[in-house]
Amino acid sequence: MKFDSSLRYTWTESYDNGSNYGSTLHNHEVNDGFAPIIAATIEPIQGLEFYARYAEAIRAPSLFESTTGFSFNVDPMTSVKPEHAKNTEFGINVLRNGVLTEDDKFRLKIAHFNNKVDDYLTRTNYPAVTVRNIPGARFVGWEGSVGYDVGWGFAELSGTYYDEVEFCAYETGGQLACRPAGVQNGYAQLHVPPKKSGTVTAGVRFLDGDFEVGGRLTYMGDRGTTTTNADTGGFTTVINWEKYTLVDLFASYKFNEHVTIDAAVDNLTDAYYMDALTLGLMPSPGRTVRASLTAKF
Template identity: 30%
Template sequence: MDWAQFYATYAHTMRPPTTSELFYPGGHNFNGVGDPINNNPNLVPEEQKGLDIGVNLMGEGLLSATDKGHLKIGYFYNRIENYITYGYDANNDAKWINLAGETIMQGVEIEGGYDTGRLYANISLTIADTDQPLGLAAGFGNDVGTLPDDFGMLDVGARFLEEKLTVGGRVRYVGDSIQAYVNEEQSLERPAYTLFDLYGSYKVSKHFETFFTVENLFDKAYWTANTGTGDILSGITNGRGRTIMVGATTRF
């Protein structure tokens, strides 16, 4: 079938501890009083066994003689042993440690697009379930948290003037996340947020192109993932507000 491609990957991988996790004490908000994190030269690498399966679909002439589209659907399942996170060892010392047992990360990823030449649309979606534990007191001066499990993006646009002018809009969704605080039960939840963008470009010639983007069109206030307890407890949102960029590129 030239319109469908199936794939499957099974892999064993590893991630060695970083130099900071092994040797350097201190924390992101270290103020010189005590050691928020002790070094741990006994850390061992994380080991992962992962499965990735899915299908790629593609075709032309779907609704008209000149259109084309594609769709990718995939599922991943990863088991991680010796997961490295912030916590306390048997001597009650705060440091980066290896967790016992397995940490599971799994989910579905969808990516697709449709293009008629004049109009186009692209979509991407990740729906995951990550069993990432948070260490005791991980949020005191160390800004440890979890990334969102779910992401989504919808991009639609149109081309005019013999496809020299492109104008489009984009919707970005970021799911909720968790910022560590005293312990996992008392962690701080960060709500999901949705942002809207506009963009456009004009090809003046084959060597010169102008463009503009407007990110966070409605100037929404939000917290990014792994914000840190300081900003959260102060009530100060740190997401980028409305941002306008105008520029040009040239090629020789």
């Protein structure tokens, strides 16, 4: 059994010296806090690990969130506290060599995560249009990956699935509401992740591994929840991208220890799509060809 732990202390200070739409008041924030990390791993047999991890993290308000911005009115009398994330993860790792041949490698990871953020920072509509801390947000789901490398070839599959996404905030009338897609007049709904996403990568190696070619298939699902007025509490318009699949090709040739050539074709099928979590009405690049030469002296 193996234990790991650490403790981080964070201290921040910000001061808005600008006028607040005619007000003579200013926003001065001083915040600090401790964030521990504790992890434990059990390996009952070689190559098989069960692990659990609890990690906290503190994110101080950014200058945008603690000073007067164009899209909201900072209230100097309202204290803006840091976000405090409390993340729990447990899972299994399998690391085995020589499964089918003497030199192959097999890797497997399956994990469940429950990420809770207290005092989540976002713009809200209550009691005024301003950035403030809401009680919390929660992201729960699964992630996994499996890979096999036999020397002359390799393949890997990875993916993420969200069981639950939730934002809790006080809304008009002072009632606490927990919604799956944001808060009234908020920014939170702009960051709702896709419910399902995954990537498959495979390739082969030639010339004793100096020449490698392969491809990548990327699937990105939709948000998994609609972002209508009922889901968000209204007011903020979001971009509901369509799910999409991309095909990429890549190649790399190592001339020697000092010179390497890389080439890639991104979005081989020239798919028309909007990036997940995009904030602008701009389609992503179509078919793109890239090449590079790296030399070390």
